[in-house]
Amino acid sequence: MAWTHSQTPPVKGHLPVLLPLRSMPQGLPLQDRLFNVWTASILVLALAAALITPAFAQDATPGRSAFAILLEWTPTLAKGFGFNVLISILSMAIGTVLGVGLGILQVSPLRPVRQVAWVITQFFRNSPWLVLLFYCILLIPFQIEVFGTKIPFPGWVKAVIGLSLPVMAYMSEYMRGAILSIPTGQWESAESLGFSRGQTLREIILPQTIKRVLPSWMNLYAVLTMATPLVSIVGVNDVMALTRAALSAEGRVDLLIPMYLYILCWFFLYCYPISALTRWLERKYSVKL
Amino acid sequence: MSWTEDQPIVSLKDVHKSFGEVKVLRGVSMDIQKGEVICIIGPSGSGKSTLIRCINALNDIQSGSITVEGIEVSDPKLDKLALRKKVGMVFQQYNLFPHRTVLQNVMMAPIKVLGQNKAEVEQRARDLIRKVRLEGKEDAYPGELSGGQQQRVAIARSLAMSPDVMLFDEVTAALDPETVKEVLNTIKDLAADGMTCILVTHEMGFAREIADCVYFTDRGVIVESGPPATFFDQATDPRTREFLSQVL
Ligand SMILES: Nc1ncnc2c1ncn2[C@@H]1O[C@H](COP(=O)(O)OP(=O)(O)O)[C@@H](O)[C@H]1O
Ligand SMILES: [Mg+2]
Numbered sequence: 001m002a003w004t005h006s007q008t009p010p011v012k013g014h015l016p017v018l019l020p021l022r023s024m025p026q027g028l029p030l031q032d033r034l035f036n037v038w039t040a041s042i043l044v045l046a047l048a049a050a051l052i053t054p055a056f057a058q059d060a061t062p063g064r065s066a067f068a069i070l071l072e073w074t075p076t077l078a079k080g081f082g083f084n085v086l087i088s089i090l091s092m093a094i095g096t097v098l099g100v101g102l103g104i105l106q107v108s109p110l111r112p113v114r115q116v117a118w119v120i121t122q123f124f125r126n127s128p129w130l131v132l133l134f135y136c137i138l139l140i141p142f143q144i145e146v147f148g149t150k151i152p153f154p155g156w157v158k159a160v161i162g163l164s165l166p167v168m169a170y171m172s173e174y175m176r177g178a179i180l181s182i183p184t185g186q187w188e189s190a191e192s193l194g195f196s197r198g199q200t201l202r203e204i205i206l207p208q209t210i211k212r213v214l215p216s217w218m219n220l221y222a223v224l225t226m227a228t229p230l231v232s233i234v235g236v237n238d239v240m241a242l243t244r245a246a247l248s249a250e251g252r253v254d255l256l257i258p259m260y261l262y263i264l265c266w267f268f269l270y271c272y273p274i275s276a277l278t279r280w281l282e283r284k285y286s287v288k289l
Numbered sequence: 290m291s292w293t294e295d296q297p298i299v300s301l302k303d304v305h306k307s308f309g310e311v312k313v314l315r316g317v318s319m320d321i322q323k324g325e326v327i328c329i330i331g332p333s334g335s336g337k338s339t340l341i342r343c344i345n346a347l348n349d350i351q352s353g354s355i356t357v358e359g360i361e362v363s364d365p366k367l368d369k370l371a372l373r374k375k376v377g378m379v380f381q382q383y384n385l386f387p388h389r390t391v392l393q394n395v396m397m398a399p400i401k402v403l404g405q406n407k408a409e410v411e412q413r414a415r416d417l418i419r420k421v422r423l424e425g426k427e428d429a430y431p432g433e434l435s436g437g438q439q440q441r442v443a444i445a446r447s448l449a450m451s452p453d454v455m456l457f458d459e460v461t462a463a464l465d466p467e468t469v470k471e472v473l474n475t476i477k478d479l480a481a482d483g484m485t486c487i488l489v490t491h492e493m494g495f496a497r498e499i500a501d502c503v504y505f506t507d508r509g510v511i512v513e514s515g516p517p518a519t520f521f522d523q524a525t526d527p528r529t530r531e532f533l534s535q536v537l
Contacts, residue, residue: 186386
């Protein structure tokens with residue numbers, strides 16, 4: 001547990017910035033102490049190091065060590081990973097806004113509205129993400145003309161839209177569930193105080209759903225981030241595409257495993273703290289509710 | 290259709306209400322004058338809650354007529370906001386907004402619904418909180434209060450809309466015995482101030498003490514009514530007598 005930022009991380013190139021800053025509270029149950037962010041990170045990094053080290057030893061071909069090559073490519077790969085993070089954040093933002101709206105429509109007092117919202121939600125929730133991505137790449141034109149100005153739609157923007165669709169659908173389901181879980185007494189007392197339906201939603205119901213939706217929302221974000229390498233298949237230069245490019249540029253088979261493992265570590269270090277925080281929030285709220 | 294104070298403030302005429310096949314109200318009529326306190330008693334499932342929910346249009350009715358200060362509640366073009374400004378309601382389960390403090394709970398409706406000035410509303414809200422004897426709890430969240438305290442906040446929240454009629458639906462039924470009294474005292478204060486109150490209650494002693502008129506309902510009809518002294522001691526209908534013998 002005495003892991004501090006002043007110590008050298010097991011693998012070079014792991015910036016301390018990427019590591020979770022807060023240490024876990026003391027006095028947790030044993031299994032939580034064994035599997036907290038710190039021990040898990042250390043375990044994975046140790047595993048990575050163990051797998052990468054033989055690659056140096058086996059390095060029979062003359063020239064640079066695998067380690068040096070990884071280090072050399074790190075800035076490029078980091079840029080690619082940054083792109084993945086950007087895509088995940090934008091998709092999440094768009095998907096969340098659309099999903100909250102769609103979720104509210106799913107509990108509309110008007111039956112047709114409710115049904116249409118339900119169909120849209122179910123459709124996108126039950127479609128493979130990759131297929132949705134392909135559809136967006138194919139169907140959205142590369143630019144749209146609005147009043148004479150041309151708005152370009154490069155591949156990565158289409159990918160953002162493609163990934164925001166399943167996010168929207170999941171979010172819509174979370175919102176519907178959360179809204180329906182608020183006791184009807186809240187609606188009734190608001191109504192008897194003269195609040196309109198819209199006001200009741202805005203002022204009373206939606207604020208109460210945040211707490212209920214937050215853990216699922218964060219979990220969805222982690223899942224989405226892990227799905228972003230899909231965009232490399234449709235031609236976006238994310239960390240996956242760049243890793244492939246780096247590998248073919250180096251042309252060394254012994255690099256395959258360390259390089260992909262290196263990328264896996266990045267995703268792990270980015271996503272694990274999110275899911276740990278999610279579980280902590282879930283525990284906290286499940287006690288309170 | 291202008292209402293004057295010598296006419297009943299709330300008037301029900303032959304009100305019928307059913308949920309699907311289930312007939313819940315089968316011809317209920319009553320007149321309540323301004324400043325009157327009436328108590329509705331009766332066995333569980335006899336339609337008491339439905340009756341008072343119809344008065345502020347939380348439930349619609351199939352036939353008959355309900356007027357509040359001359360406003361026809363069953364009118365399809367009813368201005369619900371106009372009605373709800375006149376009628377306040379307190380529920381058995383308090384239904385406070387858990388994400389807002391006591392003060393915010395009381396201030397919300399006048400500000401958001403009536404668009405009143407925030408500073409004035411806050412002044413009035415603090416007065417109301419004092420009136421229900423909860424000064425010092427302004428910044429507490431509902432979850433931090435006892436049931437009786439929450440119920441008094443719910444009363445203050447309703448009063449903040451300055452209603453002319455208050456509806457209470459078994460407001461002490463979910464409370465610990467020791468906190469029932471503080472809520473009943475709050476209602477007593479209100480009644481003493483001249484508020485028109487329609488209460489559904491199981492507190493017979495309280496009904497006897499406070500009511501101008503007691504109504505006994507059974508299976509969707511009013512079986513018997515009268516001032517508490519005659520009602521409790523000289524009930525004539527066998528159903529009323531049987532009910533009273535069980536609860537008194
Ligand atoms: N929303 C509803 N839908 C269907 N039936 C209802 C509904 N509300 C009440 N009822 C039925 O109406 C009857 C009277 O209920 P209620 O007015 O709550 O009685 P009380 O308050 O006297 O106990 C009960 O049989 C109840 O099951
Ligand atoms: Mg009831």
